[in-house]
Amino acid sequence: MGHHKWLQISWLFVSIMFLSSLVQSSQTYDHESLEDLLCKQVNKDIVNPKTGVFYNISLPSNYTGMEVRVVRLRTSSFYKRGVNSSFFNVPPHVVPQPIRKRMAILYENFGNWSSHYFNVPNYTMVAPVFGFVAYTSSGNSFMDNEKMNLVITQGNPILIHFHHVRLHEKNDTPICVKFSDSGNLEFNNMTKPYVCETYGTGHYTLVVPIPKELYNKRQSKRFTIWWILGFVLGFVGLVVLILLLVTLVKAAKKTRIKKLERNSENGESFDTFWIGETKLPLAPTIRTQPVLEND
Ligand SMILES: *[C@@H]1O[C@H](CO)[C@@H](O)[C@H](O)[C@H]1NC(C)=O
Ligand SMILES: *[C@@H]1O[C@H](CO)[C@@H](O)[C@H](O)[C@H]1NC(C)=O
Ligand SMILES: *[C@@H]1O[C@H](CO)[C@@H](O)[C@H](O)[C@H]1NC(C)=O
Ligand SMILES: *[C@@H]1O[C@H](CO)[C@@H](O)[C@H](O)[C@H]1NC(C)=O
Ligand SMILES: *[C@@H]1O[C@H](CO)[C@@H](O)[C@H](O)[C@H]1NC(C)=O
Numbered sequence: 001m002g003h004h005k006w007l008q009i010s011w012l013f014v015s016i017m018f019l020s021s022l023v024q025s026s027q028t029y030d031h032e033s034l035e036d037l038l039c040k041q042v043n044k045d046i047v048n049p050k051t052g053v054f055y056n057i058s059l060p061s062n063y064t065g066m067e068v069r070v071v072r073l074r075t076s077s078f079y080k081r082g083v084n085s086s087f088f089n090v091p092p093h094v095v096p097q098p099i100r101k102r103m104a105i106l107y108e109n110f111g112n113w114s115s116h117y118f119n120v121p122n123y124t125m126v127a128p129v130f131g132f133v134a135y136t137s138s139g140n141s142f143m144d145n146e147k148m149n150l151v152i153t154q155g156n157p158i159l160i161h162f163h164h165v166r167l168h169e170k171n172d173t174p175i176c177v178k179f180s181d182s183g184n185l186e187f188n189n190m191t192k193p194y195v196c197e198t199y200g201t202g203h204y205t206l207v208v209p210i211p212k213e214l215y216n217k218r219q220s221k222r223f224t225i226w227w228i229l230g231f232v233l234g235f236v237g238l239v240v241l242i243l244l245l246v247t248l249v250k251a252a253k254k255t256r257i258k259k260l261e262r263n264s265e266n267g268e269s270f271d272t273f274w275i276g277e278t279k280l281p282l283a284p285t286i287r288t289q290p291v292l293e294n295d
């Protein structure tokens with residue numbers, strides 16, 4: 001009996017694992033908590049940072065495919081000269097706020113993680129998501145918890161260059177998307193091939209619309225996943241119910257046999273036989289033992 005039960009329980013466990021993996025595969029990660037983690041790691045990893053030097057951050061192995069760089073700048077130099085990294089081109093005369101002596105910029109290339117962290121309904125991403133976040137930087141810590149906004153009142157916008165763009169239909173011109181902090185999407189046309197303009201920090205990518213028929217196919221795939229989920233859930237529910245019933249019936253039988261055995265100890269006996277491991281009474285007849293009387 002014990003062996004059998006363990007099998008059932010492990011089967012149940014496997015089904016639950018399978019279910020949670022199904023749910024997890026459609027989950028999107030939160031980039032804000034990732035950035036909190038990155039800030040902590042940057043502050044821990046980089047001691048005696050040099051101003052104006054770009055540092056590559058080595059990420060834990062479970063983030064392979066993502067690239068992160070940071071740089072610390074004097075805000076006066078940032079305002080005077082701007083700053084270029086491989087993707088973001090910040091021109092002069094951009095004002096970081098609040099006003100501080102130093103700032104730190106976090107550059108992220110989400111690579112093959114892009115679709116895990118970001119999603120544009122009805123569109124396909126044809127480039128990785130690039131992140132560009134500014135923080136205040138003080139005495140000892142490379143990055144403070146305080147984020148900075150960029151204000152451009154005069155001069156040119158910030159340019160984002162997408163070098164590696166996935167193949168797409170010729171007549172589908174990619175569109176720039178900004179993922180704003182409030183969770184909204186802002187769409188804009190490219191200003192030059194694979195170049196987007198922006199007036200602030202944030203997360204950016206290029207998308208093309210999903211063709212209608214492909215959209216329908218995806219919907220039906222999603223529908224199938226939910227259908228399978230429902231089926232598996234129902235099945236697990238049924239198994240749990242059956243297990244419960246079997247346990248209940250077994251418990252009831254046990255107490256009945258115990259009761260009968262107790263009765264037999266009290267002088268009433270009956271014949272029993274065994275099926276498997278279950279003791280059953282053969283006949284309901286109850287014989288009363290003759291009572292021997294002492295002289
Ligand atoms: C930092 O990473 C970039 C892109 O992965 C690479 O081109 C560059 O050589 C790296 N720099 C250093 C100092 O490791
Ligand atoms: C990577 O591992 C760390 C712990 O080492 C964990 O906090 C984090 O959530 C993991 N991230 C992913 C994307 O699995
Ligand atoms: C991204 O690609 C790397 C190999 O280049 C791989 O190790 C990693 O698991 C991939 N990440 C995701 C989320 O697919
Ligand atoms: C950034 O690149 C532009 C051209 O792409 C150049 O004109 C500008 O001087 C560069 N700025 C810095 C700070 O290197
Ligand atoms: C996506 O497209 C479908 C039909 O083309 C439409 O019903 C749906 O509202 C769209 N979703 C979003 C988020 O725009």
Ligand SMILES: *[C@@H]1O[C@H](CO)[C@@H](O)[C@H](O)[C@H]1NC(C)=O
Nearest residue numbers: 173175176186187188189190
């Ligand atoms: C983008 O360009 C198309 C024409 O190519 C135009 O119809 C559309 O309004 C533009 N969108 C924006 C946000 O400027």
